[in-house]
Amino acid sequence: MADGNPSQKETDIMYARDCLNGNIAAFENLLVASERTVRGMIMGFIKDVAVAEELAQQSFVSAYEKLAQYNGDSSFSTWVCQIALNKCRDYLRKKQPELVDNQFLEQLPDNDSNRPESMMMRMEQSEMLSKAMLKLTTEDREIITFKYICGYDHTLIGEIYRCTPESARTRCFRAKESLRKILMKLTK
Amino acid sequence: MTKDNIFNSDNIDDATLEESLRSLQLGPPSASPVFRQNVMAILRDRSISGKPAHSNSKHRDNKNDFLLSLFMAGIVTIAVYLATIEKEVVEITPASLEKVAMKPVRFTLTNTNASEVHIAGSFSHWQASHALHRDSNGVWSVEIPLKPGRYEYVFVINNRKWTVDPGSNHVQNDGLGGKNSVVIVTDGKYVEDSPNV
Numbered sequence: 001m002a003d004g005n006p007s008q009k010e011t012d013i014m015y016a017r018d019c020l021n022g023n024i025a026a027f028e029n030l031l032v033a034s035e036r037t038v039r040g041m042i043m044g045f046i047k048d049v050a051v052a053e054e055l056a057q058q059s060f061v062s063a064y065e066k067l068a069q070y071n072g073d074s075s076f077s078t079w080v081c082q083i084a085l086n087k088c089r090d091y092l093r094k095k096q097p098e099l100v101d102n103q104f105l106e107q108l109p110d111n112d113s114n115r116p117e118s119m120m121m122r123m124e125q126s127e128m129l130s131k132a133m134l135k136l137t138t139e140d141r142e143i144i145t146f147k148y149i150c151g152y153d154h155t156l157i158g159e160i161y162r163c164t165p166e167s168a169r170t171r172c173f174r175a176k177e178s179l180r181k182i183l184m185k186l187t188k
Numbered sequence: 189m190t191k192d193n194i195f196n197s198d199n200i201d202d203a204t205l206e207e208s209l210r211s212l213q214l215g216p217p218s219a220s221p222v223f224r225q226n227v228m229a230i231l232r233d234r235s236i237s238g239k240p241a242h243s244n245s246k247h248r249d250n251k252n253d254f255l256l257s258l259f260m261a262g263i264v265t266i267a268v269y270l271a272t273i274e275k276e277v278v279e280i281t282p283a284s285l286e287k288v289a290m291k292p293v294r295f296t297l298t299n300t301n302a303s304e305v306h307i308a309g310s311f312s313h314w315q316a317s318h319a320l321h322r323d324s325n326g327v328w329s330v331e332i333p334l335k336p337g338r339y340e341y342v343f344v345i346n347n348r349k350w351t352v353d354p355g356s357n358h359v360q361n362d363g364l365g366g367k368n369s370v371v372i373v374t375d376g377k378y379v380e381d382s383p384n385v
Contacts, residue, residue, distance in 0.1 A: 022313030024228075024235055025362070031224045039217045053223065060227045061234075125208060148209035179209075180200050 008033070012076035016067055027064055034077030035060070041081050044150040045088040045142075055091060059084035074159045081160055085142065132182040140175035147172045225366075232308075233347060235315055290333035291373050295341070297353065300326030302345045307332070309341030309368075316344040340368035 012033070018026035039056045046052040063070075063080045070079055133141055146152045146160065158168035295307055297320065305328040306316035320328035320343075340360055342350045352359050353369035360370045 022315060024231055024314045027231060028224060028228055031227060032219075035223055035227075036217055036219055039220070039223070043217060056223070057227055057230070061230055064231050129208060144209065148206065151210075176202075176205065180205055183200055183205070 008075050009072050012070075013072040016070050016072075016076065019064075020067055027067075030063075030076050031060060034075075034080055037077040038080045038084050041146075041150050042084050042088060044145045046091065051091065055084065055087045059087050062087075078156065078159045085160065089138070128183065128186060132179055132186055135182045136175065136178055139171075140178050143168075143171050143175040144179060147175075229348070229350075232314075232316070232344070232350065290335050292331045293334050293371065293373055294329055294331045295320065295343075295353070295371075296327055296329040296355065297343050298325075298327050298355075299345060302328065304346060306344040306347070307341055308344055308350075309339050311339045311341070316347075334371075334373045336373045338370065338372050340370050342368055 012030060015026045015029045019030070035056070038059060039052065042052045042056050042059070043049070046055060059080055062083050063076075066083070070076065073079075133144065136144065143157065146157050152160075154165040154168040154172065157172065158165045161168065161171070163171075297305055299305065302322075305320040305322075307318045307320060307330060308314050308316040311332065311334055312318060318330050318332055320330040322328050340362075342352055344350055350366075352367050356369045356371070358370040358372075359367050362368050
């Protein structure tokens, strides 16, 4: 390594190769480096913690089985996020919209005032936001979730969708505009 | 405009919309050793159940290429031998034997409840490919030829539970919250630091 410390991707590739050579324990190093990111991403979509953990587990098992396909274009955690996103899509596709709606409602933050009127207002806002989110296209909803609920930057979103950060920024902008229009319609 | 009536407006401004969305934001979850252990247990179970860790065509091709090369090399060797056959005595020297010298190392575990026991270690790329055999007293054992060196290992009970060797005092943290037993195979006739082997 010319510059001393290997990058995250180089480290990920090293562990992946080690794992492909039969050292299953090397996968745990990949797990340590990525499990929080992947679990956090899934929890951005799935509010049922038990389901989210199950999907995260399935995502890593799938990643292990497909490890030969990991080529180091992105970090391992981003690559697993792509797998996890498909797991989330499959799961949500099978669910009734009402359940998804309830999942968004369960995202109410606890750090504000607990006054009943404040809680009611937040409930109404979140309910409105949830209804608007459900009227978005699947991709717009994902983009909004990645950007604002998971807090990802455009570079990471671009890696997940295999596009440039600029393209990710444009998609975020369009998704937000769509959400704004839907919200305005709902409030009329 | 107050936050209380943001969605009652005909014009939802950018900052308000983003602030509202971010209010749904969750902090990153804390690291979960239990989660990692669960995933690794699943992977090890699958590995033990005979499913190849990574069965892709590339690997199969490599294996086939290797077998073909081996076969061809065998044909060539036999042909050369038949062509140049001479009555000479092949002398087997101690030096030639040392090149492949491996020490038989016996691993044992007493467990009367287990239905099957395997051993996984650095010598097998952590694949639980060596089964231990039980005697009438519930003592499981297997003898594995190993080259001199230091090896880490664990026993796998009933294809599920990974455990260190209770008969060995030499245990090493695996750096991830677990432990492995350690055996050191020397050039001599004995094995250090592992009274159970």
